[in-house]
Amino acid sequence: MTSRHVYDVELRPLLGSTFQPTGFPDLGAATFDRWDEDGTTPALLVESVQSMANRLEATAWDRGAAAPATEVDGLPYVRVVRAGTEDFLTSSRLEAHRLASPFVRTAKLDGQDMEKVIGDRLGLAKDSPLDYRRMAEAVLALDPFCLIHGVFFSQKSWLGQPKFPRAVSAVIEAHDVRRVVSGGRKSDHVRHQLDKDGEGGGTAEGYGSVPFSRVEWTARRIVASFAVDVELLRSYGLPPAATELLESVALWEIRTLLSRGLRLRTACDLEVVADAVVRSGSPLPGADELAARIRELIGEAGDSLGAGGPITVAWKG
Numbered sequence: 001m002t003s004r005h006v007y008d009v010e011l012r013p014l015l016g017s018t019f020q021p022t023g024f025p026d027l028g029a030a031t032f033d034r035w036d037e038d039g040t041t042p043a044l045l046v047e048s049v050q051s052m053a054n055r056l057e058a059t060a061w062d063r064g065a066a067a068p069a070t071e072v073d074g075l076p077y078v079r080v081v082r083a084g085t086e087d088f089l090t091s092s093r094l095e096a097h098r099l100a101s102p103f104v105r106t107a108k109l110d111g112q113d114m115e116k117v118i119g120d121r122l123g124l125a126k127d128s129p130l131d132y133r134r135m136a137e138a139v140l141a142l143d144p145f146c147l148i149h150g151v152f153f154s155q156k157s158w159l160g161q162p163k164f165p166r167a168v169s170a171v172i173e174a175h176d177v178r179r180v181v182s183g184g185r186k187s188d189h190v191r192h193q194l195d196k197d198g199e200g201g202g203t204a205e206g207y208g209s210v211p212f213s214r215v216e217w218t219a220r221r222i223v224a225s226f227a228v229d230v231e232l233l234r235s236y237g238l239p240p241a242a243t244e245l246l247e248s249v250a251l252w253e254i255r256t257l258l259s260r261g262l263r264l265r266t267a268c269d270l271e272v273v274a275d276a277v278v279r280s281g282s283p284l285p286g287a288d289e290l291a292a293r294i295r296e297l298i299g300e301a302g303d304s305l306g307a308g309g310p311i312t313v314a315w316k317g
Contacts, residue, residue, distance in 0.1 A: 005281030010273040018216040020267035052170035059256040079310035107313035124159040136236035141306030168250040174219035183213040241300035252290040
């Protein structure tokens with residue numbers, strides 16, 4: 001029985017040979033020495049685990065329709081609207097903290113505080129261990145994606161602070177990297193001289209021609225790695241159809257992300273060189289096969305998914 005699926009996918013820049021990696025405040029690009037059989041190799045973090053988690057989760061949301069993608073439509077989630085106008089604001093699929101988001105917790109469901117609704121459903125009790133099976137069942141009926149991508153309820157007023165770790169992870173690295181230094185100039189075709197009196201009209205306001213430098217990178221190898229922790233999903237003791245549903249959604253997100261292309265930034269557009277190499281587990285199925293199986297499993301999971309579809313709550317602010 002597979003305990004986890006692990007895949008490696010070779011990538012390359014879509015245009016030219018250079019790419020722009022992720023950057024961090026006060027740090028810039030994340031470079032490191034990677035150990036291999038020949039010693040150390042200069043390497044670079046192209047996309048972090050946390051950023052890849054966001055990109056995977058985004059595959060299941062249709063931004064244009066402000067609704068879930070059709071392939072996962074029918075799974076429960078919390079839809080947040082503005083109290084009084086019913087205008088859509090956000091959802092547990094969009095918020096960084098998912099069900100633990102303040103927009104979800106401080107909203108009301110049929111006049112009741114969502115923080116109390118969630119706390120009651122989790123079944124937290126004084127002087128009692130956290131019942132992860134019951135809590136997983138409750139989270140599954142509110143938003144199954146919280147069991148795939150994780151959620152941490154850090155409410156001081158609650159009797160316990162449940163945490164569900166991420167079951168699907170990914171990262172993109174570049175190996176044997178070199179810096180590519182270039183530059184350019186922002187040109188002003190109208191204002192040829194800047195205001196020397198310091199009364200406005202200078203570069204701070206966007207006027208003038210300004211030279212700049214930039215650093216991109218090139219690499220011998222760029223690889224995306226994905227892991228789905230199936231054993232973690234099984235540990236929640238959910239019905240078999242529900243567990244397989246979570247696993248299938250995670251695999252569908254990976255396949256969908258790869259099939260849509262990886263335009264991570266303006267100067268970082270990557271394409272897949274070859275299909276996913278299996279390091280552990282079973283081969284990565286096609287998107288259509290996974291989507292069909294997800295539809296079947298939604299039906300088989302039945303009541304464990306609650307009413308299915310959106311749970312609409314009103315946020316007043």
